[in-house]
Amino acid sequence: MNIIYIEHIAKIYQVGSEEVHALADVSLNIDKGEYVAIMGPSGSGKSTLMNVLGCLDTPTKGIYNFKNVNVSQMNDNELATIRNKEIGFVFQTFNLLPRSDALHNVELPLIYAGIPSSERKERARLALDHVGLSDRTHHKPNELSGGQRQRVAIARALVTNPSIILADEPTGNLDTKTGEDIMALFNEISDQGNTIILVTHEEYIAEHAARIIRLRDGLIEKDENVTKRFIPKKNGTSKL
Amino acid sequence: MKLFFIEFLEIFTIASRAIRVNKLRSALTTLGIIIGIVAVTTMATAMVGLREAFLSSISTLGSDVLYVSKTPWFAMGDWSQYRNRKDITMDQYERLKDMLTIHEAIAPTKSTFGMNVKRKENSVISTAVYGTTEEFQKTSQIELEEGRFMSEMDVKAARKVCMIGQDIVKELFPNESPVNKEIRINNVPFKVLGVMTKQGSGFLGSFSMDGMIIMPIKAFESLAGESRGRLRIDVKVGDTARLEDSKAEIIAAMRIIRKVPYGKPDDFAVNQQEAFKQMYDQTIGIIALAGIVITALSLFVGAIGIMNIMFVSVTERTKEIGIRKAIGAKTWSILLQFLTESALICLIGGIIGLMISFPLSLIINQFLPTSMPLGVVVLALIISILVGLISGFLPAWKASHLNPVDALRYE
Numbered sequence: 001m002n003i004i005y006i007e008h009i010a011k012i013y014q015v016g017s018e019e020v021h022a023l024a025d026v027s028l029n030i031d032k033g034e035y036v037a038i039m040g041p042s043g044s045g046k047s048t049l050m051n052v053l054g055c056l057d058t059p060t061k062g063i064y065n066f067k068n069v070n071v072s073q074m075n076d077n078e079l080a081t082i083r084n085k086e087i088g089f090v091f092q093t094f095n096l097l098p099r100s101d102a103l104h105n106v107e108l109p110l111i112y113a114g115i116p117s118s119e120r121k122e123r124a125r126l127a128l129d130h131v132g133l134s135d136r137t138h139h140k141p142n143e144l145s146g147g148q149r150q151r152v153a154i155a156r157a158l159v160t161n162p163s164i165i166l167a168d169e170p171t172g173n174l175d176t177k178t179g180e181d182i183m184a185l186f187n188e189i190s191d192q193g194n195t196i197i198l199v200t201h202e203e204y205i206a207e208h209a210a211r212i213i214r215l216r217d218g219l220i221e222k223d224e225n226v227t228k229r230f231i232p233k234k235n236g237t238s239k240l
Numbered sequence: 241m242k243l244f245f246i247e248f249l250e251i252f253t254i255a256s257r258a259i260r261v262n263k264l265r266s267a268l269t270t271l272g273i274i275i276g277i278v279a280v281t282t283m284a285t286a287m288v289g290l291r292e293a294f295l296s297s298i299s300t301l302g303s304d305v306l307y308v309s310k311t312p313w314f315a316m317g318d319w320s321q322y323r324n325r326k327d328i329t330m331d332q333y334e335r336l337k338d339m340l341t342i343h344e345a346i347a348p349t350k351s352t353f354g355m356n357v358k359r360k361e362n363s364v365i366s367t368a369v370y371g372t373t374e375e376f377q378k379t380s381q382i383e384l385e386e387g388r389f390m391s392e393m394d395v396k397a398a399r400k401v402c403m404i405g406q407d408i409v410k411e412l413f414p415n416e417s418p419v420n421k422e423i424r425i426n427n428v429p430f431k432v433l434g435v436m437t438k439q440g441s442g443f444l445g446s447f448s449m450d451g452m453i454i455m456p457i458k459a460f461e462s463l464a465g466e467s468r469g470r471l472r473i474d475v476k477v478g479d480t481a482r483l484e485d486s487k488a489e490i491i492a493a494m495r496i497i498r499k500v501p502y503g504k505p506d507d508f509a510v511n512q513q514e515a516f517k518q519m520y521d522q523t524i525g526i527i528a529l530a531g532i533v534i535t536a537l538s539l540f541v542g543a544i545g546i547m548n549i550m551f552v553s554v555t556e557r558t559k560e561i562g563i564r565k566a567i568g569a570k571t572w573s574i575l576l577q578f579l580t581e582s583a584l585i586c587l588i589g590g591i592i593g594l595m596i597s598f599p600l601s602l603i604i605n606q607f608l609p610t611s612m613p614l615g616v617v618v619l620a621l622i623i624s625i626l627v628g629l630i631s632g633f634l635p636a637w638k639a640s641h642l643n644p645v646d647a648l649r650y651e
Contacts, residue, residue, distance in 0.1 A: 056566060056644045077570045084568020095563045095648065099261060111250045112568040156567070 002068070003163055003195055004030040004053060009062030009072070010218075011048050022048040023059070024218035030197065032163075035190040037198045037206035040215035047168070049215065050199045054087055054166045055079045067163060084112050088157025092169035094149040096141040096156075102128060103137040106156045113160060127155040131185065147178035154185060164195045171205055183208050184232040204230065247573055255581035258553065259588075269549045270589040273624060276539030277593025278600070281612065281620050283535045285601045287528040289610025294520055296609065301513040304480045305379055306487055308336070308473040308494065312509035314519045325507045328471045330457075332497050336473060339493040342486040344478030345378035350460055350469035357453065358424045359412035367408065369425065369453045371460020371469070379474040382449065387419035387434030390456055394433070398458030402430045405450040406438040428463055430455065483512070539623070542589070543631040550582050550635035561639050562647025575640035582632025583625050590624025 011023040023045045030036055040046040051057040052064065055071055058079070064072040071082060088109075089095075096105045106124040115123075128134055131151040141149050150170060157165050167186065171179030187208060190196050198209055206212050207230040214222040259266045301307070311322040333348040340346065349372040357364045376382070377389045384403070394401050402425070409418055418432040439449050460469070477486040487510050494500075494508050554561070561574055594617060601612040 080570045109567045114246050
């Protein structure tokens with residue numbers, strides 16, 4: 001089943017008198033359960049594509065159907081609802097609320113979904129448990145290591161049971177070892193049937209995915225399935 | 241609705257946390273509102289007190305009493321038109337008394353200031369002395385604490401008797417009852433018949449009976465000379481509903497008595513308490529309003545402070561706003577979050593302000609009969625919240641309309 005269907009989308013920025021085509025003409029499909037990496041050098045348009053896919057931004061041209069609903073012309077509040085219910089974000093810089101503890105950070109999307117407090121806390125605890133942080137629920141981000149912070153962010157992305165998980169350079173701020181742990185976690189999440197879109201510029205990170213889409217100058221340069229997929233060994237931190 | 245409530249609880253928690261985290265900043269911002277609220281409520285309390293004091297002091301002028309005199313109390317325009325009017329005479333008083341059908345009491349009064357009053361070695365200078373008749377007790381609603389008011393006989397016989405106010409009692413009779421004792425007014429001996437009940441401090445000391453001496457009008461004339469003091473006729477109508485009828489009757493009668501030709505304006509005036517109120521509201525009332533407007537400026541300055549801090553707060557938390565929006569916060573949710581924060585800061589400021597201005601109102605009460613009106617309290621709290629909402633609106637609007645992509649990228 002198609003979750004993402006994109007047809008000839010373009011994103012054009014006006015910089016002074018010049019038009020910048022961040023995305024020139026991109027078409028792609030992503031099915032349910034796929035694990036896709038989007039790669040490309042800086043300036044290739046991968047961030048813009050991620051923003052469009054994540055409904056943080058709308059394309060200038062083209063059609064974007066999310067689960068057969070056209071989202072390319074939605075207004076800010078409609079997009080907010082899609083992001084809240086359908087998309088889980090994992091960012092390079094974690095983007096946790098610094099003054100809230102892990103539990104509250106994971107609860108946050110459920111608050112905006114209007115879920116009552118007791119159910120919220122229950123689901124947030126479960127999500128933290130899934131990423132192996134059940135003993136860190138009341139730690140604030142500055143009391144957690146980088147890897148733990150990213151796990152909190154992943155728990156926050158998972159807590160709403162979204163249709164896709166969108167990870168933007170999730171290992172960019174982590175050391176190699178911790179990065180591998182996080183990638184192992186993504187693999188497990190993928191094995192559970194979740195759809196993951198991973199944005200990265202590191203080849204070895206991209207190889208965790210089953211499919212790699214390479215962008216250059218706002219166009220898809222190559223869209224291929226990974227033949228020699230890198231499967232990290234389990235290290236026991238996850239209970240997924 | 242349920243969704244809104246769940247979010248609002250969260251919003252309230254975020255707002256109060258944001259205030260707690262930046263304690264010093266919040267305290268300084270709140271200070272602007274505190275000062276504003278203290279200034280406005282204290283000013284309002286003082287102004288209400290001032291008016292109360294004024295009204296209670298003119299209450300000696302009965303609301304159902306008409307005062308016929310040569311000139312109006314508050315003459316507007318050219319004074320010269322009043323200057324050549326003839327004085328009202330005792331004959332005119334007698335004739336008016338005969339002609340009026342509506343009245344409960346009618347008293348001719350003359351007054352003067354600056355008489356010396358002595359009792360043995362004690363003395364009071366510059367006393368207000370009233371010469372009138374026994375009916376003055378009714379027209380001025382005088383109550384006696386001790387002794388009696390002068391009788392019709394005292395008045396007709398022009399006996400050298402008087403009633404004195406409490407301030408005079410205090411000066412001349414520190415240790416004894418003044419009744420039936422002798423005092424000397426401008427060296428003429430008078431017998432004290434009664435002591436008037438204490439009236440308390442009036443409006444800036446005026447109109448109070450406490451410093452007054454009342455005596456028969458003929459005794460007054462022989463003491464002060466017939467030409468001293470202009471005659472005024474006080475007519476107590478007895479029923480405020482008939483005030484206008486009575487006024488019309490008095491005007492008609494006085495025109496006949498004073499032979500005012502048909503078509504010419506009155507050469508006398510019928511005054512009433514109402515004129516004082518009007519005059520108060522026209523002058524002091526406007527000054528009071530100006531005072532409140534000026535003190536409200538301090539609240540305005542406080543509001544600008546709030547707006548400033550809220551803009552800083554929004555900029556500081558751009559990333560947080562980006563995160564919240566990415567995760568699904570809607571525009572109104574962010575708007576409400578920042579509005580709640582600024583309204584809460586202002587409400588806290590308002591409450592602290594009231595806690596300061598309430599004791600201040602007790603201090604003001606030492607000088608003016610006032611207490612902080614409940615309306616002012618409620619209004620102050622409403623104004624605080626409104627100030628928060630208004631001054632927080634632009635920053636909140638800015639926050640809620642941030643582009644999530646740009647906000648997330650903000651460092």
